[in-house]
Amino acid sequence: MNFSERVLELTKEIPKGRVTTYKILAEKLDTKAYRAVGNSLHNNKKPYGSSDCKNQTFQRVPCHRVINSDGSLGGFSKGIEKKKRLLKKEGIEIKKNKIDLKKFLFRF
DNA sequence: CCGTTGACTCTTT
């Protein structure tokens, strides 16, 4: 299991309607590679799905539920607006491009 | 192998 895979596996555990941060993800992986975590999600080639899920390289992992530790959205491969919409759709309110961590943060 | 690059975070202006 390489670094990227672990990041993705962890990301898949985030329940609908909740979010987590790059920091928490990194800590969960026993590392301080906050930035590397972001990189893994951005690349997100997701080759591990070769067994069960053949296609759908994207959208298997709810990467839109991963945000910055200050509640701002961070980034998204499909565009920040897209990410905002997905989150809202799950019941997460976004004010001024920020998310209320007190309400929606998932701590595993 | 070494230098750059980031979907980062924390501290200090």
Add this chain to the structure above:
DNA sequence: AAAAGAGCCAACG
């Protein structure tokens, strides 16, 4: 409140 600096680390060329 907002911006700049420093520290971090995996991945890539």
